[in-house]
Amino acid sequence: MAQPPRHYFTKLTNLVGSAFNKVTLSRLDYTPQRTIWEMHGSHNEFDLRLKEIFDQSGRLYSYYVLKAGEVVAGFDNYPDRRALQEKYGQSFKTHLGELIPHKHSYRKETLELTEEMRVETFLGYFQGFVKK
Secondary structure, X not given: OOOOOHHXXXXXXXXXXXXXXXXXXXXXXXXXXXXXXXXXXXXXXXXEEEEEEXXXXXXXXXXXXXXXXXXXXXXXXXXXXXXXXXHHHHHHHHHOOOOOOEEXXXXXXXXXXXXXXXXXHHHHHHHHHHHO
16 A cells, blocks of 8 residues: 555644644654554543554554543454454454454444544544533
């Protein structure tokens, strides 16, 4: 997968920075093989962890909401065995490296398959989540 231009990460950083308090760009690391962008932030009692990795396998992401150090909700597309098993059943082992978008619930007790997520969509989800 082609690496995104640097202004892509500047846009993400500015977007997250305008939405939350105490935002920290934890990592922005470019190499010819991969790029990693990671931000941490907070909003009231919630902590947020956002990460995107671009490498040969594609765009990996993880966007998590935590409260008191525990996962409240999280979206990622890592090759999670539980998600692969839910999607493919008994043949999941033939898909072990596949990126699969999914959502984790409170304390990762449940998992559901989702559409691919972007930072903008996650921020919208979080805003709705906070209003509940």
